[in-house]
Amino acid sequence: MKVPDREAPTERVRLDKWLWAARFFKTRALSAEAIDKGRVSLNGQVAKASREPRVGDTLEFRQGNEWRTVVVRGLSAVRGPAPVAQQLYEETAESLARRTAAAEQRRLAPEPALAQTQGRPTKRDRRTLSDWGDRWSASLDDQ
Template structure:
């Protein structure tokens, strides 16, 4: 049975752009095999379940093939098959991100300009000597 290091397989399957990035992700605990954290030197074989997290996206794939070389995308996609639960969870998460409002869009303006800050300071003169909005006793 053919085996290959997990970092090499992740690179060959085009989950990560470089092998060193794949190694870093494995070391950070973002890649699991069979539900357990692994080290970059862990060997995988066909039939292993690999869970990997890339940003907010969590994927669970089954290893179908082993390749020592990084090939074109169609060849790389033939090295694994994503589980139906993973596909469903990814599409649901993508839909939720699409419908969720972007927090930065709620901001009308950025930092005030010097003129706007001076105008705010003049309006603030009505507060008197108080430096806080709390109620004085």
């Protein structure tokens, strides 16, 4: 008895696993969290973690503070080396231009809060500052 030939099964992989395997997120839990928060859309629709991307699908997601748009070029459920992971997708030209413009903007006008090297003064620092106030004055009469 001969078993009928069947099509070779196409590789199926969950979206959260694919994002992790393509090295967009450090852990699968982080990729699932981003999907749950609605930061990932597949072909223009908000995606669920169990969606299965196909070759040619367009993915748009937020990674950190930047939005990325990629086209799926391959499927994999295992996380491999970075050169292999980069073959799973192709970033669109618009996405690359947006990321380049954002990097240039951060370089030219950095966030003022990032220039702060120290946080709140400690109790000891506050005492020192209050002692300074008793001894120093900007008035011309005190000189």
